[in-house]
Amino acid sequence: LEETFSAPELAEAEALCQTQLAPQSDYVDLTDRPFVTIDSASTQDMDDALHAQSIGDGWLLSVAIADASLFVAPGSLLDLAARRRLSTTYLPGLTLPMVPEVLANDAMSLQPDCQRPALVFELSIAADGAVTDLRVQTAHVRSRGKLSYADVALWLTDTNLLPADYQQLLPLQQATSAMAGWRRQHGNPMQDRPDYRVRVDNDFRVTAVDKETRDVAREIVEESMIATNASVANWLKADSALFMTHRGFKPDRETELKGLLRDTVAEVADLNGHDLTDFRTIMAAAAGLADFPLLTVLQKRFDRGAWSNSAAAHFGLGLEQYTTVTSPIRKYSDLTTHRLIKAKLLNQPLQIAEDLVSDLNERGNIPRQVGNLIENKLRLQWLAQQPDQVWHATVVHVTAIGLIAQLDDNGASGLIDMRRKKDDYSHDALRMVLKFADHTYQLGEALQVRVARIEDDKMMLALV
Template identity: 35%
Template sequence: MFDKNALQQLNQLKSKIIESKDQGEGEVRGSQRRFGFVRLDDGRDVFLAPDDMQRVFPGDRVKITVITDDKGKFKAELEKLLESPLDCFTGRYVVRGQGHFIEPDLPRFNKLLFIPPSQRKKCSEGDFLYCQVAQHPFKDGKSQVKVLENIGSPDTVGIEGKYIQRKFKLPRDWPKDCSIGDDIRADTRKDLLDIPFVTIDAAETRDIDDALWAQANDNGWALHIAVADPGAFITPGSPLDIAARQRANTVYLPGFTQTMLPNPVSQGSCSLMANEERAAIVCSVQVSADGEISDIQFSEARVRSRAKLTYNDVHAHLHGEMDLNQDCLKDLYAASLALRKYRSEHQIIMPEQPDFHFQLNEQRKIESITKVERNDAHRLVEECMLAANRSAAIWLADSPAVYICHAGLREDRYDNIRAVINKEIPSLAGCDLSALPGYKALIKASDSNESTLPLRSIFARMLQPGDISLTPKPHFGLGLERYTTFTSPLRKYSDLLVQRSIRAKLDKENPSLPSDTELAVLQETIRNGRQASKQMEQWLQYQYLAGNTSDTVYDARIAHVNGGGFTVELLDTGISGFVEARTIPEKLSFDADALRLFNDKSSFQLDQLVKVKTSELDDFQRKLMFLLVP
């Protein structure tokens, strides 16, 4: 038996041993294989062996002891589970022998979780489930889940939409009281009913946000953009306002649209339908012959659209292929050309990308994909919307509002960018990449440069994502000192907020705006909706591609390059997949500056055209691998 002094000495020795260990806390990161890593708070990535990886989930926060092996590599020994954020998730029901599991639909999560007999609830292999973690595996490597909902089988009509809605937790129901009140500004609205506005949209569009009218004058054109005014009917903090904020955006899923506002509002009482009197916020500007904007005015008005026109019909009208009997179209087109010319000279025009239209069958699967190129009618509307939004940012000045910003190039890629500049555009070697003038000079030089490299595409892969802010900041992508949007209030909650700021300035009041924290939540909700739309599109696209034989050859364009290979986009359908560098016989080197893979015989560069065929396709996991066809 130890005496008191001996016990004290042992405890001190134990404490010294613990203190001498290299310990740390961090987040578990998964991989494509059974092992993983722990990203420590000090920045180190520590290897986590397969047996230990079975005891944790990607995203878990753990305490580890860092062991250094004979080769000087770090290896983690798990000490304690600090936090496990994984709770509810979706996945696919699988059977392995006598065992029943769920295959979680989570990034870099490649383990099956056990479903005990009491939770199987007549589920069949292949069913899509919504589950909750019932037992974490940290103690013994064994996990269990509770089945909350059987979403449906692969044969269920529209299962992809139901699944994506559940996976991304998109709101499915409206609160009981989603009615709208009366127009709070009815008595003070400006009467613009005599102006023959028109709307230009896709034929199937029902939630019509904007109507246009222009007329030539001695100084260029008077341009009016009328925008639907749902904020005049929706009280801040009301059940409908809260529901709209929680949704943040209208999410367009193939064959299914989750609207930000109920259809009776977005497609009915607030939509700028033809021949119906509607409440609107109208932006009125003077466009000079050179495309410069002046005399910016905003008003709350009553308007009436004279016609619902389609992009294709307006394009045909502009080129003399049909007559729409709308006099304002000639002036709208002329004003839009001047606006675009001004932007090309003083700001930045983003490269155009085609859209792809999905024709769905009765099972809500893709039957055909049609490539839709942008035409002059699309550009006309785009210029008018940009003019209105640019004008709003200028008119609001430093008033409280929500602004759209874009910070330009990623700072961690500055060295790569400067290496390209020094070689391809040496005249800009000293430009300030963090300042808007420097970025504008870089993009304009890229467009006019005769380099063999696709400079604009290279720099586009090194951009930061856009953001929303309560203070005006530059929008590098458009080449503007400040920017905001208010022209889609039926579909975007941030636009509804900007409209409230416009109304508040008209009334000389302060608007009620979200806090920075609430704005961050709104931004995350927007990203979540975009990801939901992207994943469902991929799921349906890969199902569609699976109908072809593995020997089918596709024309494609290289859309992104990294050290492991390159992403290609099929020209006819827009479907994206990956070509692994290791599938190309000769070893390739990666140029991180020019985003290029190359060897003595071959080179693979952004925007390069190639031919490919499928090698591996899993529509549920959204995994599509291509092989290069010589």
């Protein structure tokens, strides 16, 4: 990972701050629309700002996304630098941006009370949460507030606390709540999982590990981003653009999964898992099963997502097509899609570098993998310093030798070696269970554990 920018790259960034922040004559003036950003309190590279208003029995949702492509021209020094990085890397106490911070955290960022260029996506939302129309335009916007997830969640939980300046959060919540309901009925919503933030001091020593759960504020942002991405993908579907695809179950697991479905939800066992409508029905039936975590077992058999230059279904989300446009400051894929959007608006041909799709598929996840590796290392160092205690944990994976359990409070995962138990057991790899004479362990099961030992960045746990 590249940690710094060269002097010429920094000079190019400084020069762009002066030129590209000047008003663009062909941009619409939307500075009177009271957008707000909602993010972590420490975030500076703010890609998106939101606004919603009631229209009849529905809403108009406006999503302003930082106009990074106005600053980063194809083939420029900064474009080549961003192309090498592919995305911003977030590490505990350290951010390695895709573009220099003078752009990422200032000129491009939708900072409050600052006029900024943006791509604005206007989504017409019906009463049932369906997106019925999309309008795309380049515009100047001005955020009215840098709001944190914590504050927004507090205000919307008790609306008596909602400041007068941010009353627009109410229709925003109503619209995104309806959109979430529509996705639950027509898509394949992701399971709610907490995020864990490793906090460090100036010497990169861990001071805390914070657990962040999905709340109303995060739902607002998540639903707005997914709807925007899906709507843009639908708008681009006939073009050679950039799409995130997901084909559902791994092809080599189809036969065994059929057998599992016959044993658990026989009514959907003969459906075609490669047809999106049938796939949604299968997943809905799995989610409704009360006595066995079939949904999680099926998700363990998902294939990986992949970038493509032609539209295809995203089975994981249950959507006909999908792309990402909402993080152009942080992701080269989104920056590229912004360029394609502008070309389409101008009736120009859409072009993608031939090797970009393969490069995104081969290298695109490296920054996240590095971040996860470093977070895990630091988290285990912190855990090793904690007093011996009982931890609440959840089974997240089952192997032939034992259970992988995740500590609920801090997200650390470790192995419980079940071979140490004296009685015989059987491992059902298809259902992902371990069967003992007196108990059957399965995914999602709550446990109480102690940390047995930590070594070589791995953790061994013991059942209490």
